[in-house]
Amino acid sequence: xxxxxxxxxxxxxxxxxxxxxxxxxxxxxxxxxxxxxxxxxxxxxxxxxxxxxxxxxxxxxxxxxxxxxxxxxxxxxxxxxxxxxxxxxxxxxxxxxxxxxxxxxxxxxxxxxxxxxxxxxxxxxxxxxxxxxxxxxxxxxxxxxxxxxxxxxxxxxxxxxxxxxxxxxxxxxxxxxxxxxxxxxxxxxxxxxxxxxxxxxxxxxxxxxxxxxxxxxxxxxxxxxxxxxxxxxxxxxxxxxxxxxxxxxxxxxxxxxxxxxxxxxxxxxxxxxxxxxxxxxxxxxxxxxxxxxxxxxxxxxxxxxxxxxxxxxxxxxxxxxxxxxxxxxxxxxxxxxxxxxxxxxxxxxxxxxxxxxxxxxxxxxxxxxxx
Amino acid sequence: xxxxxxxxxxxxxxxxxxxxxxxxxxxxxxxxxxxxxxxxxxxxxxxxxxxxxxxxxxxxxxxxxxxxxxxxxxxxxxxxxxxxxxxxxxxxxxxxxxxxxxxxxxxxxxxxxxxxxxxxxxxxxxxxxxxxxxxxxxxxxxxxxxxxxxxxxxxxxxxxxxxxxxxxxxxxxxxxxxxxxxxxxxxxxxxxxxxxxxxxxxxxxxxxxxxxxxxxxxxxxxxxxxxxxxxxxxxxxxxxxxxxxxxxxxxxxxxxx
Ligand SMILES: Cc1cc2nc3c(=O)[nH]c(=O)nc-3n(C[C@H](O)[C@H](O)[C@H](O)COP(=O)(O)OP(=O)(O)OC[C@H]3O[C@@H](n4cnc5c(N)ncnc54)[C@H](O)[C@@H]3O)c2cc1C
Numbered sequence: 001x002x003x004x005x006x007x008x009x010x011x012x013x014x015x016x017x018x019x020x021x022x023x024x025x026x027x028x029x030x031x032x033x034x035x036x037x038x039x040x041x042x043x044x045x046x047x048x049x050x051x052x053x054x055x056x057x058x059x060x061x062x063x064x065x066x067x068x069x070x071x072x073x074x075x076x077x078x079x080x081x082x083x084x085x086x087x088x089x090x091x092x093x094x095x096x097x098x099x100x101x102x103x104x105x106x107x108x109x110x111x112x113x114x115x116x117x118x119x120x121x122x123x124x125x126x127x128x129x130x131x132x133x134x135x136x137x138x139x140x141x142x143x144x145x146x147x148x149x150x151x152x153x154x155x156x157x158x159x160x161x162x163x164x165x166x167x168x169x170x171x172x173x174x175x176x177x178x179x180x181x182x183x184x185x186x187x188x189x190x191x192x193x194x195x196x197x198x199x200x201x202x203x204x205x206x207x208x209x210x211x212x213x214x215x216x217x218x219x220x221x222x223x224x225x226x227x228x229x230x231x232x233x234x235x236x237x238x239x240x241x242x243x244x245x246x247x248x249x250x251x252x253x254x255x256x257x258x259x260x261x262x263x264x265x266x267x268x269x270x271x272x273x274x275x276x277x278x279x280x281x282x283x284x285x286x287x288x289x290x291x292x293x294x295x296x297x298x299x300x301x302x303x304x305x306x307x308x309x310x311x312x313x314x315x316x317x318x319x320x321x322x323x324x325x326x327x328x329x330x331x332x333x334x335x336x337x338x339x340x341x342x343x344x345x346x347x348x349x350x351x352x353x354x355x356x357x358x359x360x361x362x363x364x365x366x367x368x369x370x371x
Numbered sequence: 372x373x374x375x376x377x378x379x380x381x382x383x384x385x386x387x388x389x390x391x392x393x394x395x396x397x398x399x400x401x402x403x404x405x406x407x408x409x410x411x412x413x414x415x416x417x418x419x420x421x422x423x424x425x426x427x428x429x430x431x432x433x434x435x436x437x438x439x440x441x442x443x444x445x446x447x448x449x450x451x452x453x454x455x456x457x458x459x460x461x462x463x464x465x466x467x468x469x470x471x472x473x474x475x476x477x478x479x480x481x482x483x484x485x486x487x488x489x490x491x492x493x494x495x496x497x498x499x500x501x502x503x504x505x506x507x508x509x510x511x512x513x514x515x516x517x518x519x520x521x522x523x524x525x526x527x528x529x530x531x532x533x534x535x536x537x538x539x540x541x542x543x544x545x546x547x548x549x550x551x552x553x554x555x556x557x558x559x560x561x562x563x564x565x566x567x568x569x570x571x572x573x574x575x576x577x578x579x580x581x582x583x584x585x586x587x588x589x590x591x592x593x594x595x596x597x598x599x600x601x602x603x604x605x606x607x608x609x610x611x612x613x614x615x616x617x618x619x620x621x622x623x624x625x626x627x628x
Binding site for chain 2: 048049050051052053054058059060061064169170172183184185188189190191192193194195196197198199200202204299301339340342343344345346
C-alpha cells in the first residue's frame, strides 16, 4: 500500500463525509476510513428525525442522512474503508487495522473527523453490568436489537439523554425517569415534551447515588439536591431498574491529534481539549485539518459545514480549486454557521469558536485568515 | 417547582396561550398549533408548508411563526416537525367535540374507531377519545398522523393518547357505568368528596343509589388526595333510599295537601 492519496479522512461521520464530497467533486483522490461497519458516525444509530436545517437534510432520520452522504461520496469516486481503525499516525502516514492486518495509508492532506466519546461518571455500583453510556445503549437497542431490560433510568437531560429516552420508549422499554442535577432541562424542550406526554418524569435537581444488584443492576438509588447543589440524603429513594444509561456529555476524540503534535486549547462549552484551528479548519500542524465534534461538540449540521470547509481548504492547497472559489464558499459556510451558532443554545459556541481561532492566530502567525 | 417548558418539559398555561391562534381562527376549522417556543436551530416546518403559512426566515434559530389565515390545517408540518411539536386542532368538528391531529411514532398503531385515553402534555389521563383517522405521509419519514376526537373543552389540553388500561375499563358504578379512571380524573380536577364525584360523573346516581360503589369511590378519593379513608364522609343521604314507583311519591305529595 504505497500509493499516495491526495487526502485521507479519518471518520465517516457527517463531517468526514462532507469533506470527502467536497474533495471528491473537485477531482481529488480521497480515501475515508472508519472503524464502524456503517457510514454516518453518530448518525447511523439515530432513528429519530434530525432537527436542524433542511439544507443539511434535517427532518430525515439520522441513519438515512448517513447513507445519503455516503452514496454521494461514492458516486464521486471516494474510496471507503469501513470496519477499519486508524491506530497510529506519523507525518503523512496512517496505520490502519483493516481486514485483520495493519496497512499504511499515505496522503498529502489528512483530515481528522473522529467525533467524540461519551463521558462516564462514577458512583457506587457504576461498574455493574447494566450501567452504560446512553450512546452505548442506543447501539445495543437500535442496532443490535438487544433490550437492556423492562425498565431503565436515564441520567442527564441534554439532547442525548432526552432523545435516547424517547427511542427506548419506542422500543417498548419503560423509562422510570430522566434525572438532571441542574435546575432546568439542558436539551431542547420539544424533546422533553415528547417524554412528558408519554408520562415519563424529568426530575430536576436530582442525582444518582448508587446502582445495586447481585450480578447486574436491579435498583438505582436517587436523591434530590438543594438549590446550591448540596445533596439532601434524607430524600433518597430507590427505583427498580435493569439499566442506568448515563448521558453526561461528550469529549472530543483527539488522541491522533495529540500524537501528531497539534497545539490544543480548552473550552468547557465545546467539550474540553480541542486542537487549535483556524477558520479553514487547519490545525497548527502542516497538512493536518480537523472538522466536526473533534473541533468542539456541536451538531450534525455544524459538523457538515466544518467538514465542507476542511474539504474545500484542503482542495485549494492541493490545487484542485482556486483561492477565489474557496473564499466564496467559505463566506457562505460561515454565514450558515453563524445562524446555526445563534440563539440561546448556540451563541456560546460561536463565542468559544472565535476564542479558539483567536488563540490559534495569537500563537501561530502563519495563520492567514480569520473570520 | 417552577413550571414551564425548561423546568418540566410541558408548556405552562402562559406558554400555551402564547402559541394558540386566535379563537376566531379555531372556529373556522382546522389550524396548526406550533408548540415550539425555544430559539433552536431547526426549520423543516417552514419548508413543509405548501401554503407558506409558517415563517422562520434566514435566521434558523428564530421561533416559527404561523400565519393562521394561510394555514388550512393539512397537517404536513405536524408530520415533518422533528420535535413532534406541531398539532392540528379542528374546533369546528361538531358542537361538542374537536379533532386533534398529532404526530405518532409508537407501535402498535391505533386503528380507526378505537377508543383510547387522551392524555395531557404531562401524560396524565384527561378524557376518552376516539381514533378518527390514521394516516401516513411520505414526506414524514415514517411518522404517523393520528386524528382523535376529544370533548371540545379539552382541545387545548389533550396532546397525546394511550391505549385504554384495565382501570380505564373497570366499572366502579355499575348502574351508571362509570369507570375507575373517570372517577380518578374527576378527583384530580377537584372533586374531593363523594358528592362532588357524583355531581361530576353521575357515579352513585343510578338504581342502587350508590350502595355498591360508595365505598370504592371513598377509597379512590382517599388514594388520590392522600386523605385517610375515615375523613371521606359518605354523601348526604336523601329519601327515598330505595327505588319506589313514582306513583308512591305522588301519593305522598297528595297527603300533604
Ligand atoms: C443521541 C444523539 C442524538 C443526536 N441528534 C442530533 C440531531 O437531531 N441533530 C443534529 O444536528 N445533531 C444531532 N446529534 C449530534 C451529531 O450526531 C453529532 O454532532 C455529529 O454526528 C458529529 O459529527 P462528526 O462527523 O464530527 O462525528 P461522528 O458522527 O461522531 O463521527 C466520527 C466517526 O469517526 C470514527 N472514528 C473515530 N475514531 C476513529 C479511528 N481511530 N479510526 C477509525 N474511525 C474512527 C467513528 O467510528 C465515527 O464513525 C446527536 C447526537 C447524539 C449522540
